[in-house]
Amino acid sequence: MxxxxxxxxxxFQLLASLxxxxxxxxxLSLKVSGLATLVSLVIGIGCGxxxxxxxxxxxxxxxxxxxxxxxxxxxxxxxxVSILLWRNGxxxxxxxxxxxxxxxxxxxxxxxxxxxxITIAAMxxxxxxxxxxxxxxxxxxxxxxxMLIKEARLPLMAGVMAGFGGVISEVGxxxxxxxNVKGYTRVLTTATVMETGRGNFDIAIALSLILLLFCFxxxxxxxHIQQRExxx
Amino acid sequence: xxxxQRVLFVMLSCFxxxxxxxxxxxxxxxxxxKNLILATTTSTQDSGxxxxxxPIFEKQTGYFVKTISVGSGQAMKMGEKGxxxxxxxxxxEAEKAFMGQGFGVNRKLVMHNDFxxxxxxxxxxxxxxxxxxxxxxxxxxxxxxxxxxxxxxxxTHAKEKGLWKVAGxxxxxxxxxxxxxxxxxxxLNVAAEKHGYLIADRGTYLALNKKRHLGLEILVSGEPKLxxxxxxxxxxxAKWPKVNTxxxxxxxxxxVSAPTQTLISHFGTKEFGSPLFFPDAGKPE
Numbered sequence: 352m353x354x355x356x357x358x359x360x361x362x363f364q365l366l367a368s369l370x371x372x373x374x375x376x377x378x379l380s381l382k383v384s385g386l387a388t389l390v391s392l393v394i395g396i397g398c399g400x401x402x403x404x405x406x407x408x409x410x411x412x413x414x415x416x417x418x419x420x421x422x423x424x425x426x427x428x429x430x431x432v433s434i435l436l437w438r439n440g441x442x443x444x445x446x447x448x449x450x451x452x453x454x455x456x457x458x459x460x461x462x463x464x465x466x467x468x469i470t471i472a473a474m475x476x477x478x479x480x481x482x483x484x485x486x487x488x489x490x491x492x493x494x495x496x497x498m499l500i501k502e503a504r505l506p507l508m509a510g511v512m513a514g515f516g517g518v519i520s521e522v523g524x525x526x527x528x529x530x531n532v533k534g535y536t537r538v539l540t541t542a543t544v545m546e547t548g549r550g551n552f553d554i555a556i557a558l559s560l561i562l563l564l565f566c567f568x569x570x571x572x573x574x575h576i577q578q579r580e581x582x583x
Numbered sequence: 584x585x586x587x588q589r590v591l592f593v594m595l596s597c598f599x600x601x602x603x604x605x606x607x608x609x610x611x612x613x614x615x616x617k618n619l620i621l622a623t624t625t626s627t628q629d630s631g632x633x634x635x636x637x638p639i640f641e642k643q644t645g646y647f648v649k650t651i652s653v654g655s656g657q658a659m660k661m662g663e664k665g666x667x668x669x670x671x672x673x674x675x676e677a678e679k680a681f682m683g684q685g686f687g688v689n690r691k692l693v694m695h696n697d698f699x700x701x702x703x704x705x706x707x708x709x710x711x712x713x714x715x716x717x718x719x720x721x722x723x724x725x726x727x728x729x730x731x732x733x734x735x736x737x738x739t740h741a742k743e744k745g746l747w748k749v750a751g752x753x754x755x756x757x758x759x760x761x762x763x764x765x766x767x768x769x770x771l772n773v774a775a776e777k778h779g780y781l782i783a784d785r786g787t788y789l790a791l792n793k794k795r796h797l798g799l800e801i802l803v804s805g806e807p808k809l810x811x812x813x814x815x816x817x818x819x820x821a822k823w824p825k826v827n828t829x830x831x832x833x834x835x836x837x838x839v840s841a842p843t844q845t846l847i848s849h850f851g852t853k854e855f856g857s858p859l860f861f862p863d864a865g866k867p868e
Contacts, residue, residue: 449620
């Protein structure tokens, strides 16, 4: 019990004193996972909409693959991304392993199927008559897609939250492709693992609290946007 | 089929485009020569030694060190594949094999401390006062007391295996023998929680026990077989041209230089009352 209490006290001290190292780790986490979510949004919503709105043979297989990808284990992604990025590997010339960019790539791979799967589901839930209605009003193809995305924005926002929540709390891929390099690729989750191994439970608790705080604040903002206009 | 192709094409191009657009160029590695990948054991990081030494090295030389803290076994695997430039490891037998196969050059002695056989204070296997670690391990096996092994091919794991061999026991698969597959710090935590025996290096044990009372006591120590010796090895660039040879050499020289050796000898004395590592540079093996 003492440990938890001491940990909490220490956590608040670190937070209150704006410890530069802890702050740096927190900001890096936010940047890396934020960018990865952004990448996954562009790909996930783009491709998800395309898949949902078109008909082609093999669609069921593709959608099943995307849905499977929603549960892609981060360590598996980490392993494959690091094999690809090894400096003597196929993409080694880019020299990306153990950089923040490598973490963004791995996290994008994790988040993209999540966003894509939710996008497909959201788009397919829209009534089919809506499309006809929009087209009947003389909308172009681009306008149609844009209208549909706007119409499905509530479930899409859930996709953003799921994607971001998935990557900011993920540790397996970050530690494998990022290497937990101090002041460079050390993010909240990898730092928590390391500090626990070092027996610095107070710092580990502080980092965990920041992580929880981030998740809450981001989700609160997104939920706020999502609920701003209740569906009628 | 055309449609499927189109979908796949758009998916791929979306991915590549956004990956290129969104990755700030400053985040994709600095010029190669500036980056130095140090693959090392968990004990040097978990004890905090590298946090003291690396910033000094970076300031002196301008290199940017990426410390990848894994077990000694994995560190050497990274060296074999040319995925690391320099190694700081403590698994002498495996290191000799590594050198013998031509994967490394300039293996230099850096420092030592020792391994300890730790266990719960009530000592269910009655190993306290055993003449040797091997004898103690025999008692642990006979009494069937829980033993936690690193199980991760690290230097400590190699030492464990060597000692079990001396004891003439094959512990793998026994009920009382559990492999954590984790680093030294984490394995100490597991042993503390489960009241098990384990072999740990003195540095990590002292550092961790100071922060959190582990409830584990030193039961056997001080035997020559329990010495824990650290070497620095430069990865052989002949096999992997991308290896940062000048950086590796600079780091190796830094580790055995007089000021660094003094720092090592003082590291931890203030906090723990005794040094965690003993400098050895230039001494015969």
